[in-house]
Amino acid sequence: MKFVKPMLILALLSGCAAQQPKSTPDTLTLTQTSQYLPHQAYDEKGLKIPYVAAENPYLKQTGTISKGSVLLFIEAKKALAADDEKTAVQKLKVIAEKDPSLAGPLVMLGDISMTNERYAEAEDYYQKALTINDINVNAWLGLGETQRRQGQFIAAQNTYAKALQQWPDFPEAHLNLGVLYDLYLNIPQQAQAHYEAYLFLTNKKTHAATDWYQEVQSRTGITASFIDAGPETQNSSKLAAE
Incomplete structure (x- = not known):
């Protein structure tokens, strides 16, 4: 059985208020992404300088989360690991209702909906998570996947670009x-x-x-x-x- 480290639990749960502008499908164009490519550097002797990837900004966020929400989240992850999806969803919805400032439970609900091919539902969860915390790169990744699955390819490209805007590496x-x-x-x-x-x-x-x-x-x-x-x-x- 795998146990999630407490600090990672806090990172998965945390959120901050940040409104996202919405684009309508008919206004979307491809976003430039080449600026997010990593580049290998060399020293004056022509030797490679070890590349140090930027840290995931979401994991650097700090905040106070109630003990009850943390425990419920751990229980939800354990239930999901045991293939008890119903219990996991129930606990995640309780967290989302009691603490609407947390994005993590919504992302996890989106992941569950994705697994069950309920793409529109998953998209809604990811969008709500990003409204709470636009630095949650996993929400951007999930949103892009739902858009691709629904044939919204330019929207998906824009979404992946936003994920890289938050974390180029x-x-x-x-x-x-x-x-x-x-x-x-x-x-x-x-x-x-x-x-x-x-x-x-x-x-x-x-x-x-x-x-x-x-x-x-x-x-x-x-x-x-x-x-x-x-x-x-x-x-x-x-x-x-x-």
């Missing part, structure tokens, strides 16, 4: 964006860039992502890295600036 946002560019928006060059970003940030965590990267690269014909331009290019840029 969010590996899963890069991966999901890569899939969206690749399979749904037919922009293979951008797909390749974000697949590479995911592999870079996770140190080639999954074989599947490596395969997807190689497949899209075979279509673009681009062999140069979007992440690592090499020491010579970096030094040339410095000289030009001087």
Whole structure:
């Protein structure tokens, strides 16, 4: 049995007030995302400088949460782990009703709805969570997934871009964006860039992502890295600036 650390529970639960502007489908256009790609730096000797990824801003949030809400959240996670979805949903709804300042329970309810393919319901939960706390990157990720599943591809792209705006080094946002560019928006060059970003940030965590990267690269014909331009290019840029 896995137990969640108390500090992580607090992070999952926490929330802050932040209203999100809503865009109507007919006003949506693709958002630029290349500025969120990580870049490999080099020192003066041409050696790679270890990349230090930015920390998830959501996990840095602090606040006071009632002991009752924390205990209910732990119980909900245990119920879900035991495949007792009904109990988990009941406890999460109690938290959301008693403490409407918390985004975490709504995100978890959205995840449960996603698992059951109730995409519109999941979208509503994620939107409500983001109204409470727009730094909750997991809510952005879930929202993008619901939009993609409902065929709202440009909306999903915008949502993943907002996730990266909050946390540029969010590996899963890069991966999901890569899939969206690749399979749904037919922009293979951008797909390749974000697949590479995911592999870079996770140190080639999954074989599947490596395969997807190689497949899209075979279509673009681009062999140069979007992440690592090499020491010579970096030094040339410095000289030009001087």
